[in-house]
Amino acid sequence: MNISDNIRYIGCDDTTLDLFESQYPVPEGVSYNSYVILDEKIAVMDTVDRRKGDEWLANLEKVLDGKKPDYLIVQHLEPDHSANIKALADKYPEMELVGSAKTKAMLPQFYEEDLSGRMTAVKEGDTLSLGSHTLNFVMAPMVHWPEVMVTYESSEKVLFSADGFGTFGAICNNVPWEQEASHYYLNIVGKYGASVQALLKKAAGLDIAVIAPLHGPVLKDNLGFYIDKYNTWSTYTPEIEGIFMPYASIHGNTAEAVLKFAEELKAAGANVLPMDLCREDVSEATEKAMQYSKMIVAACSYDAMLFPPMEDFLYHLECKTYQNRKVGIIENGSWAPSAGKRMREHLEKLKNVEIVEPMITIKTTRKAADQPQWDALKEAMIQ
Numbered sequence: 434m435n436i437s438d439n440i441r442y443i444g445c446d447d448t449t450l451d452l453f454e455s456q457y458p459v460p461e462g463v464s465y466n467s468y469v470i471l472d473e474k475i476a477v478m479d480t481v482d483r484r485k486g487d488e489w490l491a492n493l494e495k496v497l498d499g500k501k502p503d504y505l506i507v508q509h510l511e512p513d514h515s516a517n518i519k520a521l522a523d524k525y526p527e528m529e530l531v532g533s534a535k536t537k538a539m540l541p542q543f544y545e546e547d548l549s550g551r552m553t554a555v556k557e558g559d560t561l562s563l564g565s566h567t568l569n570f571v572m573a574p575m576v577h578w579p580e581v582m583v584t585y586e587s588s589e590k591v592l593f594s595a596d597g598f599g600t601f602g603a604i605c606n607n608v609p610w611e612q613e614a615s616h617y618y619l620n621i622v623g624k625y626g627a628s629v630q631a632l633l634k635k636a637a638g639l640d641i642a643v644i645a646p647l648h649g650p651v652l653k654d655n656l657g658f659y660i661d662k663y664n665t666w667s668t669y670t671p672e673i674e675g676i677f678m679p680y681a682s683i684h685g686n687t688a689e690a691v692l693k694f695a696e697e698l699k700a701a702g703a704n705v706l707p708m709d710l711c712r713e714d715v716s717e718a719t720e721k722a723m724q725y726s727k728m729i730v731a732a733c734s735y736d737a738m739l740f741p742p743m744e745d746f747l748y749h750l751e752c753k754t755y756q757n758r759k760v761g762i763i764e765n766g767s768w769a770p771s772a773g774k775r776m777r778e779h780l781e782k783l784k785n786v787e788i789v790e791p792m793i794t795i796k797t798t799r800k801a802a803d804q805p806q807w808d809a810l811k812e813a814m815i816q
Contacts, residue, residue: 434604434651436643437589439566441469442651443477443492445485446603453601457620457716461613462603465489465513466647468593469496470586473564474503476531478584478593479647480517489517490524501525504561506568507532507552508595509581510539514647519544522551529553531561533572535580555582571635573597575628577621583632590642596622597632598659600649610650611662617648618666619723620716623753629667633660669756671726675704676814679718680731680763681711681743687765690799691731694763694807703815710742719749722758727814730780731763732772739775747779756784761814765795789813 434442444466453459465481467489475497481489493502502525507518510532518540522528530552532540537554541547555561561568569585576597584593601617602608622629644652644659652659665672678695682688688709695705706725708718710732722728732743760780764773773792780786790813793806 436468436591436645436651439471440586440589440591441471441496443467443469443489443496445481445488445492446605447482447484448603448605450484457601458714459601461601461606461608463601464604464648466645468645469493470563470566472566475500476504476506476563476568477502477521478506479508479514480521482513483516486517486520490520502528504528505530506584507536508584508593509578509647510536510543511578515543519546519548522548531555533580533582535574539580573628573632575625576632577625585639590640592636592639592641592644594644594646596647597629598644598652598663599646602649604650610659613649614662615724616716616720618663619720619753623666623723626667626669626754629663633664633667672724673704674726675706676727676729677721677725678705678707678729678731679710679722679746680707681733681740682709683733683735683740686798687731687733687795690795691763693799697807697811698815701811701815710746715746715749718746719753722750722755723753727759729761729763729814730776732765732776734764734766734769734771737769737771739772743772743776747776751779751782754784756786759787759789759814761789761810762792763795764792765797767797770794
């Protein structure tokens with residue numbers, strides 16, 4: 434993972450974490466990346482999560498080999514990257530902290546001791562010479578926190594990209610980048626497409642040979658592939674032509690009806706992916722919804738409202754600004770159907786989402802006599 438003889442990797446894999454941000458299952462773990470640039474002046478690029486503080490400090494001391502760092506570059510204050518700022522500042526009292534003005538303003542929130550007096554605030558276009566290496570600071574607000582900046586090192590053409598281009602998955606597990614990057618981006622950064630687009634435009638003016646993110650592998654080959662993926666995701670452009678069908682079924686009747694309809698759609702030539710929201714993590718469903726070009730949501734009524742697994746899923750889509758899609762609705766209600774109304778209310782809040790008619794109402798179980806409405810929805814969805 435070392436970028437070169439002068440830019441060393443000192444990050445840590447975390448293979449025992451169950452939930453990233455206390456909400457995303459990470460069966461393949463996660464990495465907390467940090468780097469050291471060795472020159473006349475020495476710069477440390479970010480710290481790591483407190484779970485790996487001791488290991489990170491040991492990695493740093495090994496690379497320093499008795500030397501002292503001159504700068505700690507703070508690109509992102511989220512605790513999985515900032516937890517060891519004070520530990521490093523205490524260990525090296527002459528070290529200077531460098532970050533955006535917003536970072537300097539927010540830093541006192543993170544520690545009892547106010548370290549902002551040791552921080553130099555930089556702005557767009559500012560540079561810092563380390564000797565033969567020069568750091569160029571690029572502001573990246575709301576990718577995905579307001580204080581974020583990225584750093585371009587011009588001599589070796591390295592973009593230290595903060596959370597941009599990051600992935601779930603411990604590096605030691607060698608998980609395919611696209612698999613984990615998609616899940617990471619669409620769930621964590623997904624809301625901030627406009628901010629990502631702004632950063633991509635800035636990056637287009639840089640001669641980048643290496644992308645060094647704060648999670649996941651360092652990227653050195655075929656950078657156009659990764660940048661193209663980010664452009665797709667940040668413009669809410671579907672990656673998969675097909676119909677995603679998340680459903681939430683209490684006793685199985687809704688599931689049975691949806692799975693039968695999925696087969697009918699497939700027979701008509703559609704690419705279809707059903708998913709049981711009661712048994713799959715909502716982050717998986719959010720990712721698939723953002724990837725597919727169309728969606729059909731199906732759920733039961735519950736307490737005159739909407740069955741909670743579907744309510745939770747649609748809330749996540751609102752959070753991630755799901756948009757530019759075609760969506761059908763299927764509800765089930767044995768005595769007072771309410772799910773369809775509630776799902777429609779959620780969907781109407783979203784940008785450029787076309788709600789397809791007819792909305793189908795199941796009264797407990799799907800009946801043969803109801804086939805015309807299913808055929809009508811099928812035709813509307815595959816047009």
